[in-house]
Amino acid sequence: MSASVPPPAEPEPGSEGSPAPLFASPDGPAPAAPDPWSLPVPAAPPPVVPESERLVGYAPQTHLADGWDPRALGTLAPPAAPAPRERLAVPAFVLAWVLAPVGAVLGVVAAVRARRARRRGVGLAVAAVVVGLTVSVVVPTVVLPSSEAWARAVGATAPLGDVTGPTSAYARQLRDGHCLESLPDGNVRRVTVVPCDGPHAATVVAVVPLRGSTWPGDAEVLRVVETRCRVTAPSGTDVVALTPTAAGWRAGDRSGLCLARAATGT
Structure with a gap:
């Protein structure tokens, strides 16, 4: 017969030859060991900035602006309407x-x-x-003074007929046989025409037409008119040449006048 041998008894906690629990609880079993995956991970050390790239006097820190809130747009005032325009x-x-x-x-x-x-x-x-x-x-x-339309509007180009009394007229309206109250001196636009059977200072003896479309100059116009006046002047009279100005030429005046001085007492 074989005798049964009882199994060896488990050693009591704390006895020699058995590991002691990490945490002893007087009222219950020992706690389980902590999970290593649930332990906090240590933070990584800050990056090392070289000495040459460091800003002197400033701490290496990051500044973040506040977040933009679209709801703030509702509190902004609407743009002002432009001022109206003056109607005049x-x-x-x-x-x-x-x-x-x-x-x-x-x-x-x-x-x-x-x-x-x-x-x-x-x-x-x-x-x-x-x-x-x-x-x-x-x-x-x-x-207006240099416009042909203006000259026609004021009657500057209409030929002047016989006069029965003192009549104001443009120089370009004069024709052969007209008599002037006074001899023109300098640049004139209007003269006074009187009947030739009364006292007068000068008589128109010739109208000299001028050719060309561009202004030839004062000297050339005077030369042409004086040459014609010397040919047509009555013998024993003093003839004065009356020529258009540059403004009169632009207005369409293309004629000069030969004026003969009247004899004393006529």
């Missing part, structure tokens, strides 16, 4: 080219109203004043 500014500028004096006056009114009411259009109103004044000065002094 545009008509003033247009009239300055057609009716210059009216446009200039209207431009002054528009500029004053725009400044007082803080409206747009001050620059356009000032431009109307400048254009109106310029046209008012240039047209009567430069454009």
Whole structure:
């Protein structure tokens, strides 16, 4: 017969020959060992910046701007509407080219109203004043005197017939046989024509036509007219040549006059 041998008893905790638990709990079993994957990972050390790239006097730190909140747009004020334009500014500028004096006056009114009411259009109103004044000065002094249409409008090219009394006329209207109250001196545009049976200072004895389309100059025009006057002058009379100016030439005057002085007492 074989005798059964009982298994050896397990050693009690804390006895010699058995490992002691890490954490002893008087009221229950020992806790399990911690999971190594749940332990915190140590932070990586900061990068090493070379000495040559370091900013002197500034700490190596990062500054992040605050986040942009689209909801803030709802608190912004709407853009202001542009100021209205002065209603007289545009008509003033247009009239300055057609009716210059009216446009200039209207431009002054528009500029004053725009400044007082803080409206747009001050620059356009000032431009109307400048254009109106310029046209008012240039047209009567430069454009009209040199315009053939203006000369015809005032009757400067209409031939003058017989006169029964003192009559004011343009020099280019004179014809042979007209008598002048006084002898022209210098640049003249109008002369006084009187009946030849009364007192007069000079008589037109010839009208000298001038050729060409471009202005030949004062000296050339005077030479042509004086040459003709010496040929047509009555014997024993003093003849004076009357020639057109450059402005008269541009206006269409293409003729010179030979004036013979009247005898004393006639």
